[in-house]
Amino acid sequence: MKSFTIRTKSVEESRIVCRAGILRTTLVRALADYREVFFFSDRNVWELYGRKIGRAYRNSPVHIMPAGEAHKTPETLFKLLAAMAEAQLHRGACLVCLGGGVVGDVGGLAAALYMRGIDCIQIPTTLLAQVDSSVGGKTAVDFAGVKNLIGAFRQPRYVFADPTFFATLPPREVRCGLGEIVKHGALHAPLFDMLWENRGRLTDGDFLAAIVPENIAFKAEVVRQDADEKGLRKCLNLGHTTAHAFELTDGKLSHGEYVLVGMIFEAELAKKFAGGDAAYLDDLEDLCRIALGSVPALPPAREAARLARLDKKNAVSDEVVLTVPVRKGEYKLLSLGFDVYAAELERIQRALTEGGAAC
Template sequence: MPVIHSQDYNVLIDENPSILVSFIEQLKPSKIFVIVDENTKLLCLPILEKYLKTPFSSIQIVSGEKFKNLKTCTLMWDALMKNKCDRKSLIINLGGGVIGDMGGFVASTYMRGVTFIQMPTTLLSQVDASVGGKLGIDFLGIKNMIGLFQNPKLVWIETQFLKTLPYRELKSGFAEVIKHGLIRSESLWQSVKQSFPKIEDSDWKALVQTSVNIKNDIVKEDPLEKGLRKILNFGHTIGHAVESHFLDSPNHLLHGEAIAIGMICEAYISYKEGLLDGPALKEIRTFIDGFYNIDLKLLPIKNEILELILKDKKNTGDQINFSLLNKIGDCIYDKNISTLRIEESLTYFDNK
C-alpha cells in the first residue's frame, strides 16, 4: 500500500513490519512503553511483540470512553515516572480511539513531550481518530474538553487488527466512514451503501486508505481546525451530546452509534435550513436507520441534550455552530442553529 504523507509524519497501511522495526531503531529510544487495555493486551500486543526486537514495558488501562479522564491519565503518568520514562523514550499507543486520544495526550504532556506512535486497532481509530493530531480527554461529562493538537511520529495501521473486533465495534467505526462520504465523497457514500449489510466482507485496506486520504487532505489544508477541518464535525454536535448523556447508563452507546444518531438529526437540520434536498435526506435516513437500527427516543431527554450542546467546544459565545450538508459529498461549517431547530431534529429522529 502507498504511504500517505500527512503534515510532518506518515501513515502506513499494512506495510512490511520490517519498516516499523527500522523506523523505531532510527529513533534510538532510551525505553519503549506500549499503552494497552485489557482487550489489546490479549489480542493485539502478541502481534506487536513479534515485530519489536527491543524490550518494552506495557502500561495497561481499562477500556471504555468512561475512563478517558484525568484519573486514568494520572495513573499513566505515575506508571511512566515509576518506570523511569525520560524525554528520549518512545510511547506506542496500541488501541482504539480512547487509547489514541488519551495516550497521545499523556505522551505530549509528560515532561513537555515524549515521542509517540499511533497504532490504531479499531476501525474507528484507523479511519479517523489516529490521523490529524487531535488529542484529549473528557472532563466533567463533556467529551474532549481538555486536549491539544500534537502529531505522532508515525501512524502504523494493521487492518488485521480488525479481525479482533466484535461486529458491533465494526459497525461503530463504519459511522466515520459514512461521515467521510457524506461530507466529501459521493463515490465513497455509494460504495458504503453497497457494503450493507455484510460489512465484514469489506475490502478493509481499500476502505481504510480511502477514508484516511479524505481526512488527511482536509487536515493538511487546515491543521488546527480554523476553517475547513470543521466539516469533520458533521454529526458530532448532537452525536457527542447523546454519547455523553448515555456514558454511564445501561443504554451506553458506542461512539459511532451516537454519531449515526447525530448524522440523521443534522441531515434533517441541513434540509430545514434549505441546504440538503428532500430525496437526499430520505436516502441518508433510510440507510443509517437500516444499518444501525437504534431503538432510542431523544425527546424525553431533550433538555439534557440541549444542555450538553450548549457546552460544546465548537460554539462561539451563545451561538451553537453546526457543520451541515449542502448535498451528499459537500459540507459547510459554522452554521448557527437555534435550539428550536435542534429540538425539531430530535422529533424527526423519534418519528420513525
C-alpha cells in the same frame, strides 16, 4: 500497502501506513531508530495482541490501562507518566500506543507532555481509531465531567493501520467506526459512492480493509490544510451537534452510533432549512440506517435539545450551529434558534417513529 504523509506549516511530519501484518514488520523497522521504546495499551488489546509484538521489543517496558472511556482520566494519564519516569525514558524515546481511541488519546497526550514531547507511534486497533482518532494529532483526557477537556495537538511520528485487528472487534465497535466513515462519505463524494455501491457489505472485513485507507487519506488531507482546527477541520463536526445532544442525554449507544443518528436528524434539517438535495439526503439517511443495523431507541428529543443548549461549544447567543450535509460531497453551516431546533428534533423523531424507521 498505502501510505500518506501529513506535513503542515505548524506541525511536525506524521507518516501513516496502512498494511496487514504491521506488528512484525513495519513496526520493527520504525523502532530500529530508537534506543528506548515504551508500550502502552489496554487490558483487552494487550491480552489479544501483546504477544505479537516483535521479538526484539518483548523486553521493553509496558504500561496497561483498564479498557474503556471511564478510564480516560488524568489519573490514568499520570499513572502512565509515572511508569515512563520509572523506566527513566529520555527525550529520544518512543511511546507506542496499541489500542482504540482511548489508548491513543491518553498515550498521545502523555507523549506530548513527557519531557515537553517525545515521539509517539499510534497503532489503532479499532475501526474508529483507524479512520478517525489516530489521524490528526488530537490528544486528550476527560476532566471535571467534560469530555476531552485537557489535551494537546501533537502529531504522532507514525500511524500504522492494520486491518487484521478487525477480526477480533465486536460488531458494535464496527458500527461505531462506520459512524465516522459514513460522515466522511457525506463530506467527500468518491467515498459516498463507494459506500453506496457496497451498502450490502458495509461490515465485511475485505470491504473495511479497502475503505480504511480512503478514509485516512480524506481525514489526512483535511488535517493537512487545517491542523489547528481554525476552519476547514470543523467540517468533521457534521452530524455531531445532534449526536452529542443524544449522547449526553442517555449515553446507551456508542459514539459512532449517535453520529449515525445525528446525521439522520441533520439530513432532515438540511432538507427544510439549508436547501438540501432531498434525493441525495434520503440515500445518506438510508446508508446511516444500514450502518446502524437494528433500530435504536432514543431518549426524548426535547431533552436532547435542552442539553445541546447547555453545550457552550454549540451556542452562539441563543442559536445552535450545525454542520449539515446538503448535496453529495457538500456541507453547510446552519444556525437555528434553540426553540426551532428543539421543535424540529421532536417533529423528526415523531416522523421517524411513525414511519417505523430508526429512532
